[in-house]
Amino acid sequence: MKTIRTGTKRSKFTEHAIYENGYYYFPKTLRRDKKTSFISACYFDRYRGKWEEDTFRLTEELTTRITDHAKKNGLLRTYNVQSNVGKARHVVNFHDGQKTHPDGSPFYDVRTFNNKDTLATFIKALEEQDYTEEK
Numbered sequence: 001m002k003t004i005r006t007g008t009k010r011s012k013f014t015e016h017a018i019y020e021n022g023y024y025y026f027p028k029t030l031r032r033d034k035k036t037s038f039i040s041a042c043y044f045d046r047y048r049g050k051w052e053e054d055t056f057r058l059t060e061e062l063t064t065r066i067t068d069h070a071k072k073n074g075l076l077r078t079y080n081v082q083s084n085v086g087k088a089r090h091v092v093n094f095h096d097g098q099k100t101h102p103d104g105s106p107f108y109d110v111r112t113f114n115n116k117d118t119l120a121t122f123i124k125a126l127e128e129q130d131y132t133e134e135k
Contacts, residue, residue, distance in 0.1 A: 017042075018069050023056075025066055037063040077131040081123070088112040090119045094126060 017024040023041040037058040045052045058066070070076040079094035090113040099107035113119040 018066055039066065077126075077129065078134045079123070079126050079131045080134045081119070089114050090116070092119070092122060092126075094131060 017026055019025075023043045025039050025041045037060075038055050039058055040053060041056050042051055042053045044050075067076065077095065077097045079092055082091045082093070083089065085091045092111045092113070093108040094111070095106045095108045099109075101107050111122060113122065
């Protein structure tokens with residue numbers, strides 16, 4: 001458990017945080033394993049009088065609520081990979097969380113690749129920019 005300094009707390013609690021039951025969840029820190037989801041959250045410890053940051057295991061219901069809220073507000077950057085689409089071997093569709101169509105649906109940019117090496121380097125670059133894979 002880490003104690004957050006006051007200046008750090010103020011910069012993190014923007015529209016990028018989701019408030020739920022006394023906790024501020026940060027959607028960019030959402031990690032999924034095979035069966036469980038983890039997220040970083042901040043809360044005020046009344047006994048110590050400090051803001052604390054910790055990693056929590058989430059229920060499926062709360063995970064879907066947080067991801068839906070984050071997608072709606074453009075906080076999650078996502079991508080997906082398709083193989084053998086038309087004449088392209090690999091297609092990567094990626095959404096930066098900001099671009100939308102006139103009807104409000106997310107706009108996905110598209111990149112095509114002919115080999116796995118360039119695909120892997122592009123996916124690595126996306127993940128360094130906090131993109132998460134849609135499943």
